[in-house]
Amino acid sequence: MAVLTFLGLAERVLTEERRPLSPSEIWKLATAKGYERELRSQGKTPAQTLYTAIFENARDNPQSRFIKIGDRPARYYLRSLAKEKQPSELEQAASSPASIPEKYHYKEAQLHPFLVRFVYVQFGARCKTIRHGTSKKNEFGEWIHPDMIGVYYPAWRDEVLTFSQMTGGLAVKLYSFEIKKALSFANLRESFFQAVSNSSFAHQGYLVAADISTDEDFRSELQRLSISFGIGVIELDIEDPAASQVLFPSEERDSLDWEALNKVAMNRDVQELLKRIGTDLRAKEVRHEEYDPVLEADQLISTIGKVR
Incomplete structure (x- = not known):
């Protein structure tokens, strides 16, 4: 050939x-x-x-x-x-x-397992899908809930973990992820500010997509928005999950916005996740099976159907 x-x-x-x-x-x-x-x-x-x-x-x-x-x-x-x-x-x-x-047949939700693995490998965090259908649509408007929330548990000794809780220290880090199949000038503004809106509660917020335009003007504008608003960008690779990458890092906040988290918690999945975090912290043991499963790369690839 x-x-x-x-x-x-x-x-x-x-x-x-x-x-x-x-x-x-x-x-x-x-x-x-x-x-x-x-x-x-x-x-x-x-x-x-x-x-x-x-x-x-x-x-x-x-x-x-x-x-x-x-x-x-x-x-x-x-x-x-x-x-x-x-x-x-x-x-x-x-x-x-x-x-x-189209080269592949897949829905946006099928990108969730790809992100779960990436976040686990890259950040050492566990993820939970947040179903928008478990929220009251008429409360606080739309763009409140991320598609996924990541939870990072520090590898602290039990004594340090207990002491941090006694002194009011937060022993976890929360990530917010807004997921799209594709990003281009056609949907950049709406997608980006959706990520800004629904990540306000978290320590770090990310906009995630599998198909991100390589146009120089687009990448420049995406980087400008990322720097201006502190929202990171993750590019998922559905052919080679190990090649997924953080295009632009998220700015990390020192603390959670509790009022914003209270609004996000109107969603039942978020409520259950917060209960799970509390239970894991009290038990000093993370129940991995309660979070979205981390699949191997070959398992991920098999979930995406090729057109040709």
Whole structure:
């Protein structure tokens, strides 16, 4: 089988699609068609490698076969094909997202086990899914509840744990997670401020997704929002769970917002979780079976159905 470079892959997709595409759209179409198997090298972040290759080639090479069209997100087209269309046609085509065939069939809830494992490995914390249906929808408005709450129990000696409770110290750390299948300019604002709203009670809050646009302008805006509001961003990899990563870290709060936690606790799942934390602390033993199970990587991958 012949090998492809990243630029060769981009040229093939653009030739077939005959419309401006963002690097993220090019990569999704390439993987949907199976072209990524012909790449000479992928590395751990092939989508980002593709973006960098196209961006730098169009920027630095006067003879580049690629031209940039539009912004937020920037889309690229082949210089040779651009002659066939009027500039207004290209701009109009670049203003709308491409139709991308799905590579996997999965629902947002199927990302929960991926996050559970990542949080356990990365933070040493246990997670619990929070079902929104167990809340009163007319109380305090929406965007109150995260999709998952993580609980970190410090590995303290019993004497230290008892002493901390006697002196009013909090012996656990709470994480809030808002989960989306995909993040792009189309849903960034709503998703991000949903994460801001429902993480106000926790020590750390994260926005989580499996498909995060690699567009440079998008990543820059995502980082700006993360720094401004202290919300971290986690990218899940459903093909290789070990490659999941914290894109931007969350700012850690020194203490919980008890009023905010009281509002979140109108949800029955949160109430039960708080009771469980109290029981575990009193017993000085964490009942792992009471939290979402931590699956092995191969078990996680088997839960996601491939389209092709």
